[in-house]
Amino acid sequence: MSLQRRFVRTVLGFGALTFVTLLLAPLVGPTPIDIRRVFDFSIPFADNTDAQIFFIARLPRTLAGATVGALFAAAGVVFQGLLRNALATPFTLGVSTGAALGAVLAISFNWSIAVLGISAVPVAAFAGSLAAVAIVYALAQARHRGLSTTVLLLAGVTMNAFFSAMILFVQYFASFADVYRTLRWLMGDLDISSYQPLVASVPAIAIAFAVFAWLARPLNLLSLGPESADSRGLDVTRAQRAAFLSASLATGAAVTIGGPIGFIGIIIPHLVRLLVGPDHRLVLPAAALFGAAFLVACDVVARTIFAPVELPVGIITAMIGGPFFLWLLIRRR
Amino acid sequence: MLSAAGVWFGYVEEKPVLRGVTISVPRGGLVGILGPNGSGKTTLLRLLAGTRHPQRGVVTLDGAPLSGLSRGALARRMAVVPQETQLAFDYTVAEVAMMGRYAHLGPFEIEGPSDIAVVDETLASTGTLHLKDRPFATLSGGEKQRVVIATALAQVFRVSSSLRLKAEATPPDPTGATHPDPCSFRLQPEDAAGYLLLDEPTASLDLGYQLEVAALLKRLHEERGVAIVISTHDLALAGSLCERVLLIRDGEVVAEGTADEALTPANVRKVYGVDVDIVRHASGRRVLVPTGRSEPGSA
Numbered sequence: 001m002s003l004q005r006r007f008v009r010t011v012l013g014f015g016a017l018t019f020v021t022l023l024l025a026p027l028v029g030p031t032p033i034d035i036r037r038v039f040d041f042s043i044p045f046a047d048n049t050d051a052q053i054f055f056i057a058r059l060p061r062t063l064a065g066a067t068v069g070a071l072f073a074a075a076g077v078v079f080q081g082l083l084r085n086a087l088a089t090p091f092t093l094g095v096s097t098g099a100a101l102g103a104v105l106a107i108s109f110n111w112s113i114a115v116l117g118i119s120a121v122p123v124a125a126f127a128g129s130l131a132a133v134a135i136v137y138a139l140a141q142a143r144h145r146g147l148s149t150t151v152l153l154l155a156g157v158t159m160n161a162f163f164s165a166m167i168l169f170v171q172y173f174a175s176f177a178d179v180y181r182t183l184r185w186l187m188g189d190l191d192i193s194s195y196q197p198l199v200a201s202v203p204a205i206a207i208a209f210a211v212f213a214w215l216a217r218p219l220n221l222l223s224l225g226p227e228s229a230d231s232r233g234l235d236v237t238r239a240q241r242a243a244f245l246s247a248s249l250a251t252g253a254a255v256t257i258g259g260p261i262g263f264i265g266i267i268i269p270h271l272v273r274l275l276v277g278p279d280h281r282l283v284l285p286a287a288a289l290f291g292a293a294f295l296v297a298c299d300v301v302a303r304t305i306f307a308p309v310e311l312p313v314g315i316i317t318a319m320i321g322g323p324f325f326l327w328l329l330i331r332r333r
Numbered sequence: 334m335l336s337a338a339g340v341w342f343g344y345v346e347e348k349p350v351l352r353g354v355t356i357s358v359p360r361g362g363l364v365g366i367l368g369p370n371g372s373g374k375t376t377l378l379r380l381l382a383g384t385r386h387p388q389r390g391v392v393t394l395d396g397a398p399l400s401g402l403s404r405g406a407l408a409r410r411m412a413v414v415p416q417e418t419q420l421a422f423d424y425t426v427a428e429v430a431m432m433g434r435y436a437h438l439g440p441f442e443i444e445g446p447s448d449i450a451v452v453d454e455t456l457a458s459t460g461t462l463h464l465k466d467r468p469f470a471t472l473s474g475g476e477k478q479r480v481v482i483a484t485a486l487a488q489v490f491r492v493s494s495s496l497r498l499k500a501e502a503t504p505p506d507p508t509g510a511t512h513p514d515p516c517s518f519r520l521q522p523e524d525a526a527g528y529l530l531l532d533e534p535t536a537s538l539d540l541g542y543q544l545e546v547a548a549l550l551k552r553l554h555e556e557r558g559v560a561i562v563i564s565t566h567d568l569a570l571a572g573s574l575c576e577r578v579l580l581i582r583d584g585e586v587v588a589e590g591t592a593d594e595a596l597t598p599a600n601v602r603k604v605y606g607v608d609v610d611i612v613r614h615a616s617g618r619r620v621l622v623p624t625g626r627s628e629p630g631s632a
Binding site: 003004007080081084085086213214217220221222223224225227228230231232233234235273277278279281 | 382384404405407408409412413415418419420421422423424425428429432433435436438440441443444488530
């Protein structure tokens, strides 16, 4: 089958799955809502609790889930292609721990700066992720022709450990209330209750996905190894830089919206590769769509399994993802 | 003609790996670069491939310095075959071979019928077409190397514009095969001519696969006019395969000429520090028999 046809099939198939999930998810929850009442605009919004639940609580949450799921899954694909390691995740290179440190600082020191109407915690989280990216990138660039993926990996892992230590350090002196807020943030949660964070992240997401689209074929070539990719006519250094920066941007945006929700970036790329094969031109769009559907579905579980208590979705993805990761490890001989 | 004139290169500037090497590979030639480990063979290949640039001297392709050619233009003229290829993901043989067409496509262009026909043709010419849908990782060492050679051939394959048009005008086959019969693309020798640079292509293979790959290279060279540069420390392979050989030691050329001219006991002692006797086998081929170790460099 030609690639065009496989591409159309893949996008339509995964697109339908995502579409249906997004359609159904906001209707499910501990409080039953009536879809006709939601869209009955003759009732004033202030009196229409069904519409309030739908438009203020569930719809932004579903959209956040879809956005974050798509970003983590696609960023996972790109990081795995860049590092030529199928076990890499969007968190491997320290981006999310940098974001976490930013968030923890903002919570513990009660920062109240707001940019573009966004409160301090997400702003600090995004700034933290950018700082982590800058440090890791500078280390991998230094004393190397191009970008050294070995240094990238080691620097990322080291920065993860270092930022974690900083988080513990800040937490040690923080009040119990702040420690609790931090812990909740670290669990990953999609309860954003507003459209503002999504709107603000549109530019970062647009840039990241545009670069991903260009990267699909270079990532295929990188799979051969940098030297071979180079002799096939690929500018390896440029592709590696683009991959690292765009995937980091996507990860930073996703962590800023939903916190460090684990395992999406590894489960989804793997399942997708099993279904459509390794060609990144199919894997990237499929992973983004499937990641969106998967995280929204996990969030429905998180919202309903112990209703009326709503679990942070990060707990659900980790409980599915941990065993899945181990299964992968064993399956790969 | 691919040639390097007096090239110097060091990964660290003060420690040159190549010191003024001159080599030329004519169109359709078959040249072997011989030398012990660490003599600079791989580095010389990298310079010839344009993936590294000399610090002194110049590498030219048909008179034009490589540094002035775009990455894509270079990749369409010559392809590198590494000693081993390890893939990060489970691509099929056809997908790996298609990666050779990268330099022929625009940033968002999808490979068309002519690219598919080229890949089928090069897989057929390396005897790997039947493996097309197999995962690359499941192949034997020899099969992998043949597929990588097919990829390299697909990379330097130039489909002339009329052929390309003809291919794309062919309506899709209703049976499901979307590409035309590769045989309708039988190409002229000048269309296929390009340079393959192979870095110790047989070093990690056992004897059977070594012979298989050597025979394939000889056939591609003779039947399709592909120019081949091969780096190796296998004197027997070079002696039986190459039209000309270049012996290098410590980044300097020790001898250059036909295998008969260059592979003399004196030169072998100079380069490898091994005493050899040269015997003629019943088949007419020359065989080097090592008889002892001496100091490299002594005459």
